[in-house]
Amino acid sequence: MKLRELLAAVPGVMQPPSHAALESEVKGLTTNSLACQPGDLFIGMPGTRVDGGEFWPSAIASGAVAALVSSTAAQKRPHTEAEAACVIPASDMVQACAQVAAAFYDYPAQKLQLVGVTGTNGKTTTTHLIEFLLNQADPSTALFGTLYARWPGYQKTAAHTTPFAIDLQQNLAAAVAAGCEYGVMEVSSHALAQGRVLGCEFEVAVFTNLTQDHLDFHRDLEDYFAAKALLFSPGYLKGRAIINQDDAYGRRLIDQLPAEQVWSYSTQDSNADLWTSDLIYEANGVSGTLHTPKGDISFRSPLVGQFNLANLLAAVGTALHLGLELETIVAALPQFVGVPGRMERVQINDGQDISVIVDYAHTPDSLENLLKAARPFIKERMICVFGCGGDRDRTKRPQMGKIAADLADLAIVTSDNPRTEDPERILQDVLAGIPTTVKPLVICDRAEAIRTAILEAKPGDGVLIAGKGHEDYQILGTEKIHFDDREQARAALELR
Numbered sequence: 136m137k138l139r140e141l142l143a144a145v146p147g148v149m150q151p152p153s154h155a156a157l158e159s160e161v162k163g164l165t166t167n168s169l170a171c172q173p174g175d176l177f178i179g180m181p182g183t184r185v186d187g188g189e190f191w192p193s194a195i196a197s198g199a200v201a202a203l204v205s206s207t208a209a210q211k212r213p214h215t216e217a218e219a220a221c222v223i224p225a226s227d228m229v230q231a232c233a234q235v236a237a238a239f240y241d242y243p244a245q246k247l248q249l250v251g252v253t254g255t256n257g258k259t260t261t262t263h264l265i266e267f268l269l270n271q272a273d274p275s276t277a278l279f280g281t282l283y284a285r286w287p288g289y290q291k292t293a294a295h296t297t298p299f300a301i302d303l304q305q306n307l308a309a310a311v312a313a314g315c316e317y318g319v320m321e322v323s324s325h326a327l328a329q330g331r332v333l334g335c336e337f338e339v340a341v342f343t344n345l346t347q348d349h350l351d352f353h354r355d356l357e358d359y360f361a362a363k364a365l366l367f368s369p370g371y372l373k374g375r376a377i378i379n380q381d382d383a384y385g386r387r388l389i390d391q392l393p394a395e396q397v398w399s400y401s402t403q404d405s406n407a408d409l410w411t412s413d414l415i416y417e418a419n420g421v422s423g424t425l426h427t428p429k430g431d432i433s434f435r436s437p438l439v440g441q442f443n444l445a446n447l448l449a450a451v452g453t454a455l456h457l458g459l460e461l462e463t464i465v466a467a468l469p470q471f472v473g474v475p476g477r478m479e480r481v482q483i484n485d486g487q488d489i490s491v492i493v494d495y496a497h498t499p500d501s502l503e504n505l506l507k508a509a510r511p512f513i514k515e516r517m518i519c520v521f522g523c524g525g526d527r528d529r530t531k532r533p534q535m536g537k538i539a540a541d542l543a544d545l546a547i548v549t550s551d552n553p554r555t556e557d558p559e560r561i562l563q564d565v566l567a568g569i570p571t572t573v574k575p576l577v578i579c580d581r582a583e584a585i586r587t588a589i590l591e592a593k594p595g596d597g598v599l600i601a602g603k604g605h606e607d608y609q610i611l612g613t614e615k616i617h618f619d620d621r622e623q624a625r626a627a628l629e630l631r
């Protein structure tokens with residue numbers, strides 16, 4: 136595609152006077168000057184540390200056909216006439232990047248039925264459930280989220296929960312080329328705030344819940360909510376909003392939208408459009424009656440915990456809106472056993488005398504949910520191994536400390552991904568929330584903490600290892616080492 140054609144798709148870009156670059160063939164797009172290849176269009180994005188646009192000289196030196204940058208970055212540095220011919224200023228880089236990416240990949244979002252799921256907790260679980268249900272009719276669903284981007288015949292580990300605009304559009308185009316009909320996406324608040332999904336119109340948008348997280352990035356909870364609420368605004372949502380009515384922010388969102396656009400869901404309130412009754416929670420799942428806009432029906436699911444029932448209601452609503460039969464959905468539910476690293480049992484043999492569960496709870500709300508959901512199924516003590524990630528919301532640390540101290544019989548405070556923070560300092564932040572009457576174990580080394588929990592456990596005890604779930608790494612400083620809670624737990628179980 137010629138640069139001239141590409142720029143024609145971007146209304147906010149000042150068209151430079153006719154010059155040779157406009158006739159150049161654009162072979163690829165990049166926002167990273169360090170990864171720029173000959174023939175790329177470099178798109179300089181404003182970041183938290185730097186305006187990427189300022190790297191245009193190095194992108195051009197690497198062979199970029201041109202650099203699309205903020206007006207400020209374009210002016211910043213004196214440049215030669217030849218360079219000036221390649222630097223294209225834009226007033227709104229976020230819009231410009233999304234528009235260029237969508238145009239370059241020929242608007243793939245318009246060729247898929249998109250489902251976006253947002254909320255603090257439950258996005259990965261709910262999107263997997265939706266993918267599973269939609270694939271019942273015909274395996275033609277693409278999934279984008281924390282774990283991976285995947286569709287039939289393809290799977291790649293994700294760097295971010297929601298890809299940045301260029302990767303996203305490229306992936307959507309590949310999914311279309313592979314014959315996909317649906318695209319199910321976890322849409323993070325970061326993604327909405329940064330315009331990563333601009334150009335995507337969603338047939339269904341789901342809101343799971345909003346509780347504290349990410350206050351390192353968002354000013355406060357209101358700002359965090361405003362970012363999530365964007366998914367339900369015109370331009371993003373064109374079809375049905377499916378919203379958790381049990382959540383206070385969910386109720387606010389419901390009030391903001393036209394009633395006919397919303398299906399509300401609740402695990403307990405019969406006024407919701409989707410709800411459940413006659414529930415029996417067991418260690419191996421939940422059963423009861425599902426009430427939906429398309430009728431009522433008995434169901435069973437191997438998922439554990441009330442929060443997973445909420446995820447299930449959101450997924451059922453989505454599948455119903457997209458035309459699946461209620462009977463087909465309910466017939467499939469027993470086969471969906473969960474998502475890697477979410478309530479995942481670690482069992483090395485039938486004779487194992489303790490239960491061990493690895494879960495991705497890394498916020499106060501999810502930790503509380505996990506501990507409450509597991510409690511009824513643990514005969515003796517509940518031991519919780521957990522920590523908090525570095526370079527992330529510090530204010531959630533004491534809250535998580537208090538929750539673990541209140542709800543577990545033994546809290547073992549350890550490291551999560553310390554990243555560039557001092558691990559001991561993070562532990563202190565967690566301990567600040569633990570009442571002095573409670574005596575947690577504090578073991579900075581996560582492998583040792585897991586080993587201690589499993590070796591100290593008595594028959595009938597349950598060990599919950601929270602925070603890292605599916606992650607197969609630990610980030611120490613800027614280094615990423617191999618580390619998997621499930622492997623560590625298995626090794627410790629072998630030692631028992």
Ligand SMILES: CC(=O)N[C@H]1[C@@H](OP(=O)(O)OP(=O)(O)OC[C@H]2O[C@@H](n3ccc(=O)[nH]c3=O)[C@H](O)[C@@H]2O)O[C@H](CO)[C@@H](O)[C@@H]1O[C@H](C)C(=O)N[C@@H](C)C(=O)N[C@H](CCC(=O)O)C(=O)O
Nearest residue numbers: 166167168180181182183184185187190295296297323325
């Ligand atoms: C807060 C955030 O979203 N940060 C992302 C952002 O980093 P940044 O804003 O600090 O970037 P920057 O360093 O200021 O650079 C700005 C621009 O200059 C460019 N640059 C920079 C240096 C250079 O030499 N040349 C160059 O071109 C960069 O490529 C970038 O485009 O742009 C980077 C490059 O694309 C991302 O890797 C980085 O994600 C970081 C690693 C991250 O941890 N993001 C997390 C918080 C995140 O996005 N999480 C959400 C939510 C998950 C959840 O729901 O729990 C997600 O969707 O994954």
Ligand SMILES: Nc1ncnc2c1ncn2[C@@H]1O[C@H](COP(=O)(O)OP(=O)(O)OP(=O)(O)O)[C@@H](O)[C@H]1O
Nearest residue numbers: 255256257258259260281442477494495496501505
């Ligand atoms: N609907 C829910 N409400 C509250 N907590 C939940 C819910 N669903 C899952 N959880 C808890 O939150 C953890 C993370 O769940 P999941 O990975 O589905 O959420 P997510 O929104 O994708 O998280 P992330 O933003 O980190 O990707 C689970 O391990 C579980 O402990």
Ligand SMILES: N[C@H](CCC[C@H](N)C(=O)O)C(=O)O
Nearest residue numbers: 497523524527551552602603
């Ligand atoms: N998407 C979340 C994941 C947190 C997982 C936890 N293990 C941590 O590292 O804090 C984040 O980037 O904040």
Ligand SMILES: [Mg+2]
Nearest residue numbers: 258259281321
């Ligand atoms: Mg996720």
